[in-house]
Amino acid sequence: xxxxxxxxxxxxxxxxxxxxxxxxxxxxxxxxxxxxxxxxxxxxxxxxxxxxxxxxxxxxxxxxxxxxxxxxxxxxxxxxxxxxxxxxxxxxxxxxxxxxxxxxxxxxxxxxxxxxxxxxxxxxxxxxxxxxxxxxxxxxxxxxxxxxxxxxxxxxxxxxxxxxxxxxxxxxxxxxxxxxxxxxxxxxxxxxxxxxxxxxxxxxxxxxxxxxxxxxxxxxxxxxxxxxxxxxxxxxxxxxxxxxxxxxxxxxxxxxxxxxxxxxxxxxxxxxxxxxxxxxxxxxxxxxxxxxxxxxxxxxxxxxxxxxxxxxxxxxxxxxxxxxxxxxxxxxxxxxxxxxxxxxxxxxxxxxxxxxxxxxxxxxxxxxxxxxxxxxxxxxxxxxxxxxxxxxxxxxxxxxxxxxxxxxxxxxxxxxxxxxxxxxxxxxxxxxxxxxxxxxxxxxxxxxxxxxxxxxxx
Amino acid sequence: xxxxxxxxxxxxxxxxxxxxxxxxxxxxxxxxxxxxxxxxxxxxxxxxxxxxxxxxxxxxxxxxxxxxxxxxxxxxxxxxxxxxxxxxxxxxxxxxxxxxxxxxxxxxxxxxxxxxxxxxxxxxxxxxxxxxxxxxxxxxxxxxxxxxxxxxxxxxxxxxxxxxxxxxxxxxxxxxxxxxxxxxxxxxxxxxxxxxxxxxxxxxxxxxxxxxxxxxxxxxxxxxxxxxxxxxxxxxxxxxxxxxxxxxxxxxxxxxxxxxxxxxxxxxxxxxxxxxxxxxxxxxxxxxxxxxxxxxxxxxxxxxxxxxxxxxxxxxxxxxxxxxxxxxxxxxxxxxxxxxxxxxxxxxxxxxxxxxxxxxxxxxxxxxxxxxxxxxxxxxxxxxxxxxxxxxxxxxxxxxxxxxxxxxxxxxxxxxxxxxxxxxxxxxxxxxxxxxxxxxxxxxxxxxxxxxxxxxxx
Numbered sequence: 001x002x003x004x005x006x007x008x009x010x011x012x013x014x015x016x017x018x019x020x021x022x023x024x025x026x027x028x029x030x031x032x033x034x035x036x037x038x039x040x041x042x043x044x045x046x047x048x049x050x051x052x053x054x055x056x057x058x059x060x061x062x063x064x065x066x067x068x069x070x071x072x073x074x075x076x077x078x079x080x081x082x083x084x085x086x087x088x089x090x091x092x093x094x095x096x097x098x099x100x101x102x103x104x105x106x107x108x109x110x111x112x113x114x115x116x117x118x119x120x121x122x123x124x125x126x127x128x129x130x131x132x133x134x135x136x137x138x139x140x141x142x143x144x145x146x147x148x149x150x151x152x153x154x155x156x157x158x159x160x161x162x163x164x165x166x167x168x169x170x171x172x173x174x175x176x177x178x179x180x181x182x183x184x185x186x187x188x189x190x191x192x193x194x195x196x197x198x199x200x201x202x203x204x205x206x207x208x209x210x211x212x213x214x215x216x217x218x219x220x221x222x223x224x225x226x227x228x229x230x231x232x233x234x235x236x237x238x239x240x241x242x243x244x245x246x247x248x249x250x251x252x253x254x255x256x257x258x259x260x261x262x263x264x265x266x267x268x269x270x271x272x273x274x275x276x277x278x279x280x281x282x283x284x285x286x287x288x289x290x291x292x293x294x295x296x297x298x299x300x301x302x303x304x305x306x307x308x309x310x311x312x313x314x315x316x317x318x319x320x321x322x323x324x325x326x327x328x329x330x331x332x333x334x335x336x337x338x339x340x341x342x343x344x345x346x347x348x349x350x351x352x353x354x355x356x357x358x359x360x361x362x363x364x365x366x367x368x369x370x371x372x373x374x375x376x377x378x379x380x381x382x383x384x385x386x387x388x389x390x391x392x393x394x395x396x397x398x399x400x401x402x403x404x405x406x407x408x409x410x411x412x413x414x415x416x417x418x419x420x421x422x423x424x425x426x427x428x429x430x431x432x433x434x435x436x437x438x439x440x441x442x443x444x445x446x447x448x449x450x451x452x453x454x455x456x457x458x
Numbered sequence: 459x460x461x462x463x464x465x466x467x468x469x470x471x472x473x474x475x476x477x478x479x480x481x482x483x484x485x486x487x488x489x490x491x492x493x494x495x496x497x498x499x500x501x502x503x504x505x506x507x508x509x510x511x512x513x514x515x516x517x518x519x520x521x522x523x524x525x526x527x528x529x530x531x532x533x534x535x536x537x538x539x540x541x542x543x544x545x546x547x548x549x550x551x552x553x554x555x556x557x558x559x560x561x562x563x564x565x566x567x568x569x570x571x572x573x574x575x576x577x578x579x580x581x582x583x584x585x586x587x588x589x590x591x592x593x594x595x596x597x598x599x600x601x602x603x604x605x606x607x608x609x610x611x612x613x614x615x616x617x618x619x620x621x622x623x624x625x626x627x628x629x630x631x632x633x634x635x636x637x638x639x640x641x642x643x644x645x646x647x648x649x650x651x652x653x654x655x656x657x658x659x660x661x662x663x664x665x666x667x668x669x670x671x672x673x674x675x676x677x678x679x680x681x682x683x684x685x686x687x688x689x690x691x692x693x694x695x696x697x698x699x700x701x702x703x704x705x706x707x708x709x710x711x712x713x714x715x716x717x718x719x720x721x722x723x724x725x726x727x728x729x730x731x732x733x734x735x736x737x738x739x740x741x742x743x744x745x746x747x748x749x750x751x752x753x754x755x756x757x758x759x760x761x762x763x764x765x766x767x768x769x770x771x772x773x774x775x776x777x778x779x780x781x782x783x784x785x786x787x788x789x790x791x792x793x794x795x796x797x798x799x800x801x802x803x804x805x806x807x808x809x810x811x812x813x814x815x816x817x818x819x820x821x822x823x824x825x826x827x828x829x830x831x832x833x834x835x836x837x838x839x840x841x842x843x844x845x846x847x848x849x850x851x852x853x854x855x856x857x858x859x860x861x862x863x864x865x866x867x868x869x870x871x872x873x874x875x876x877x878x879x880x881x882x883x884x885x886x887x888x889x890x891x892x893x894x895x896x897x898x899x900x901x902x903x904x905x906x907x908x909x910x911x912x913x914x915x916x
Contacts, residue, residue, distance in 0.1 A: 050848060171495055201771045210736025216655060216857030219758050219786055221750040222732075223740040226759035226781075227695065231690030274680075279777075280670025280811040282681040292679040300677050301684035302774050303765035308782060313659045314762050315784055319737075323684075324766060327774055328677055353738040361771055399674030 006447045008138045009130060016439065017113075019049075020126045024106045024115045030066050030089035030156045039152060042088045044068050046150055051131040051149045055148065061168055065160035067154030070171070073136070074145045081145035082376070082453065083174035084132070085403065085415070086125030086181055087154035087278070090117030091428050098430035112433040121181045123434035124419040125150065127442035128180040135450065143454020147174055154181065158402055164412035176376040177407050177415040178449070183423040185395045187435075191387040192381055193417050194261060194372065195396040198329035198336055198405060200364030204346065205357045206232075209319035219317045223353040226306035229321035232349055232356075236299055241284035243299045247341035251332035252297060261394040263290045293395035297355035298328040300344075327364075329397065335364035368404035368415070376416045383418070387445035412424065418445060463904045466596045467588060474897065475571075477507075479583045482564045482573045488524050488547035488614050497610060500546045501527050504608055508614055511591040513606065519626055523618035524610030527628070531594070532603045533899075537653070540797045540834070540911065541632035543861065543873070544583030544639055545612035548575030549886050556888035570891040578885035579639045581892035582877040583608065585900035586805065594910065599628040601912020605632055612639065616860055623868035629754040632866035634834040635865050635873040636907070641881040643853045645893075648846045650839055652719060652830065653752070653854035656787035658796055658822030662804065663815045664690075667777035670765065677775045684764035687779035690807055690814075694757055699742035701757045705799035709790035710755060719852040752854035756786040757800075785822075786856065793822035826873070827861035834874045837910045841876070845903035876903060 009016065028042035029035035029256040043060060045067045050058045055071035062068065066089065074081065093103035093116045101107040106115030113123070136140050150174060153159055165172060185191045208223040238244045269367055270289055283292040302325065307318030327338055339360045370377050372394075384392040404415040420442035426432045467474070481503060485496035501518060504527045508516045513529035520526065524547065532539065551561035559565040564573030571581070576779055582914045593600045607630060611617055623630060659727045666681040696702045732738055741750040760783065765776030785796055797818045804816040828835050830852075842850040862873040878900035884890045 002808065113578070124608045129743070199674070199773070208631075208737060208740075213735060215738070215756070215758055215760060215784055216786060218735065218751070219743050219784075219856060220754055220756040221739065221747045221856075222735065222737045224758055226762050227691060230688040230691030230759070230762070233685060234692035237685065277671060277676065277680065279666060279671075279680045281679065282666075283679050284812045289679045293676070296678055298673070298678040300673055300682055300775055301688070301765065302673060302772055303763075303767045303776065304684050304688070305761075305763040305767045307759065307761035309761045309780075313782055313784065314760055315657070315659075317758055318761065322767070324771055326673055326771065328674060346506075353740045397674070398677060398679075399672065 003447055003451065005131070005134050005138050006444060009134045009443045009447065010440065012134075016126070016130050017436075019130070020113070020118070020123060021106045023126060024113075024118050024122050025104055027093075027104045028089050028117070028152075030153055031092055032173045039066055039089065043067060043152070044127065046088060046324050047071070049129065049133070050148065050304050054136045061164055061171075063163035063167055068152055068164055069148070069150040070148065070159075071148045073132075073142050074147075075141055076145050079144050080175040080453065081147060081173075083147045083149060083172055083177045083413075084126060085129055085149050085151070085177055085179045087151040088125070089152045089155050090120065090122070090268070091155050093430075095430060097183065100101050100431055103432075111436050113436060114431055114433045116432055118434040119419070119421045119425035119432055121154070121419075121439070124421045124442065125180045127139070127420060127439060128446055131443055131446040131450065134447075143422055143450045147172060158406065161403075162406050162410060165406060169411055172411060173412070174413060176374065176413050178376065178380075179415050179417040180401060180419055181403070182401065182417040182419040183421045183425070183427070184419065185423065186396070187422045187424065189267065190384055190390045190392040191395045192377070192384060192392045194377065194394045195294070195331065195369040196401040196404065197294075198333065198335060198365045198367040199400040200324040200327045200335045201361040202339070202342065203359055203361055204323040204325060206321050206350070206354050207319060209353045212319045213317040215315040215317045222317060223351070225318045225321040225354070228351060228354045229304060229306055229323060231351070232315075232346070233301055233304065233323065235349065243297070245299065245341050245345045247344070248408065250337060250340060250341070251334060252330055253332050261396060263288065263294070266290065266393055266395065283324075291400035295330060296334060297330045300326055302326055303455050328400065331367045331369045332369065335366055339364070365400055365402045365405040368401060368408065370414055370416055370435055374414055374416065376414070376453070379449055382452055383445045384448035386399050386448040387441045418449060422443070461905055461909065463589070464902060467592045467901045467905065468898065470592075474584070474588050475894075477588075478571070478576070478581060479564045481584060482571075482576050482580050484625060485551075486547050486560045486575070486610075487550050488611055489550055493910060497524055497547065497644075501610070505529070505547060507587065507591070507649050508606065509705075512594045519622055519629075521618045521621035526622055527606070527608040528612055529606045531590075531600050534603050535598055537602050538633040538911065539605060539631075541605045541607060541630055541635045541721060542586055543607050543609070543637045544637055545579050545609040546583070547610045547613050548578065548580070549613050549887075553888060554611070556881060558820055558889055559569040561888075561890075566894070569894050571894060572889055572891045574890055576892040577879045577883035577890055579612070579877075579879070581896070582879045582900065583638045585878060585903055586636075587896060589901055589904035589908065601908045605630060607691075610694045611831065616864065619861075620864050620868060625868055630869060632869070633873060634832065634871050636834065636838075637861060637873050637875040638877055639861070639879040640859065640875040641879045641883070641885070642877065643855070645879065645880045645882065647725065648842050648848045648850040649853045650835070650842060650850045651855055652835065652852045653789070653827040654789065654825065654859040654862065655752075655856055656793060656823045656825040657858040658785045658787065658793045659819040660783040660797070660800065661819060662781040662783060662815055664779050664808070664812050665777060667810045670776040670777045673773040673775045676882055680775060681809070683776045683812070686809060686812045687762060687764055687781060689809070690804070691759055691762065691781065693807065701755070703757065703799055703803045705802070706755070706757065706796060708795060708799070709792060710788055711790050719854060721746065721752070724748065724851055724853065740858055751856040753788060755788045758784055760784055786858065787822070787825050789825045789827045791825065793824055797822070823858055823860045823863045826866065828857060828874055832872055832874065834911070835870070837907055838874050838876050840910055841903045841907035844906040845899050877906060878903070
């Protein structure tokens with residue numbers, strides 16, 4: 001079934017690719033002040049394109065960090081409004097010597113565009129923008145009202161995004177958010193992500209003496225900080241793989257109630273999954289691998305260290321030990337409540353002769369679950385089916401998508417991701433690439449999505 | 459009771475101090491090839507002094523490392539022969555900016571001589587040499603036969619000393635060894651050390667995946683190397699503080715049988731001991747602090763690390779974890795047997811999904827105990843009483859004195875330490891010093907010791 005907007009887009013293939021390459025040439029690295037000019041150039045390019053396409057109120061909004069670019073088209077009084085999210089900042093290109101072509105001189109090889117940021121998130125965001133621009137060009141209007149928010153700090157933890165959202169809550173208010181950022185679970189299986197785990201990070205430091213002690217002169221008669229830390233870490237889990245912290249599971253629902261997806265029916269090659277990482281199945285008893293990844297919370301050491309860690313030996317009884325800890329949280333768990341449970345736990349667990357400092361690194365993010373009957377979700381599923389010819393399966397991710405939780409907290413609305421990036425596109429590594437086939441798939445889906453969202457109100 | 463040799467020594471106070479300062483000016487740092495000239499200069503000075511004093515067969519003996527200086531006076535046919543041990547190499551002087559006077563320009567301040575090596579071991583060894591030289595000068599003979607071995611690698615682990623001893627076993631054969639190296643337990647309590655713990659060092663590495671994994675994408679469904687290591691370390695000790703490794707205690711005697719010293723009667727201010735190190739009593743149940751330090755073996759982590767240990771956070775599930783481990787061994791424990799017990803333990807303890815590499819770093823050293831009725835020990839106790847006016851208490855040390863074990867294994871003889879260095883003289887730190895009062899105390903004790911050893915045979 002032909003769509004005039006999609007026909008226009010497909011006919012402009014070379015122009016769309018040229019504009020993506022022009023955009024990806026800009027070194028908009030948010031983490032390094034040396035790239036400030038690139039960040040400004042990316043904002044200028046985006047603002048210019050939005051204005052040229054007919055977006056209104058185009059401006060930069062900031063709260064102390066890299067500004068976000070905002071624009072709106074609100075030509076349909078009474079129609080629903082969607083906030084489209086993307087980000088214009090990219091990861092640093094290092095290590096430069098690992099790139100087969102320069103990171104900021106995008107090159108096409110074997111159906112893929114190589115360059116820093118092409119998959120995360122300049123390619124996927126450009127798809128959304130090109131579709132919006134095509135609607136305005138071909139039909140003089142959009143099917144629904146659209147607000148655009150293009151963030152400049154996604155790659156540095158979105159530090160000021162919550163403040164930007166709160167201070168612009170009225171400006172940004174919408175019925176729901178469509179995120180053009182994120183990665184498809186697998187390239188070979190149409191899917192839509194309906195949930196992500198939250199996270200909360202902690203630092204633990206413990207001390208057993210005022211300085212490291214000689215293991216001959218003192219060993220055996222003084223506490224050893226490495227032993228104390230090992231005991232604390234070992235006690236965090238019971239033999240059945242559950243987290244042994246009182247209150248940690250408060251609010252966690254029964255998997256059968258909270259699942260929202262049909263994990264058992266998903267094609268999943270467990271053997272290949274573990275072979276690729278040189279590991280073996282492990283974890284909480286009574287759950288499958290995908291259930292452990294998607295539905296169950298974790299408490300993990302990300303790093304720990306104590307005593308002498310250099311070459312050879314040093315006969316020292318360590319006086320200090322440290323650990324970096326994160327939890328992955330599932331729906332029902334409150335990050336602040338989990339932090340309190342852990343603080344209480346370590347307060348009681350500290351043995352005589354040791355002192356512990358334990359603190360969260362920030363406020364964390366709650367898990368996020370798309371309401372299973374959210375109209376936007378149903379429309380996205382239909383749009384993906386239109387683009388890929390198959391009904392997408394509902395999946396979750398074990399990772400944390402802080403955006404959805406931030407949006408929910410600041411604006412009270414839900415977020416659905418429609419991105420045509422894929423998880424294997426090396427977006428935080430050298431030789432990041434974007435499959436050119438995703439451009440047509442993505443434009444088809446976005447065109448269909450907007451058409452369907454507009455149809456609901458007509 | 460006047461002794462002509464001691465009178466001669468006391469009358470030569472300035473000369474003795476001048477010669478010590480001349481010796482301590484020589485930067486004989488064994489660990490750094492840049493100091494090779496200093497090492498050679500120290501050997502030349504010592505050999506020259508030995509020959510000038512009347513020692514015979516003065517030469518350097520080596521087995522691939524820094525040579526030791528040897529000399530002998532064997533003028534008493536049929537009399538016992540003692541091997542006197544010291545070392546001419548010193549610790550590196552770094553950090554130089556912490557020194558109040560240059561490390562190799564010795565300075566006297568408030569009754570102390572400051573300089574690198576003055577306490578470890580140039581001062582204590584010079585005392586022994588000056589006494590031997592004075593006997594030869596005043597009486598034309600020594601009271602007993604003496605062989606001198608001045609090592610050049612004590613500060614770098616005596617790597618080639620076992621080979622030197624084995625390949626020169628006939629040359630070095632003696633009735634017993636008097637070591638002029640080592641430190642007195644406390645400055646305020648005359649003591650003689652009758653035992654030291656052995657040691658054995660190990661490296662442990664474990665792996666749970668082929669690379670560190672993203673804690674969101676994999677966490678909860680894969681083993682975490684930091685958790686595995688923590689569990690292994692936590693299981694090394696039982697709640698009562700004993701080492702939970704089958705076979706670890708094989709050969710360890712009942713403290714009442716092996717003690718050889720009267721710990722309960724020793725003055726020991728436990729509160730001050732722990733206050734000085736900001737720590738608290740800890741260890742194996744049923745033993746006092748000194749018993750834990752001197753009579754009980756340990757198994758300790760000297761260092762461990764896994765995952766991300768830098769600033770901020772990294773959401774990683776570590777694939778590798780490492781530990782450095784040492785044991786302190788007591789009489790009856792065989793280092794090789796302990797190593798086998800630990801290798802067996804870690805072979806069984808490794809959980810599914812992890813692989814462990816565990817290996818000893820070297821052959822280790824057994825504990826050493828001076829036979830309680832060794833004639834040399836009794837003579838040393840008498841000599842200390844002569845010098846300090848009080849009977850020394852018998853103590854042990856928790857540290858390892860590899861020399862005694864090496865001597866016992868290579869030459870089959872025992873070693874007693876008579877050193878007037880004190881444990882607080884910063885000998886591995888900046889501003890190393892030697893108490894000038896120790897020179898007279900030491901010369902009195904060494905003069906008396908030689909006189910007493912000679913008297914036995916007369």
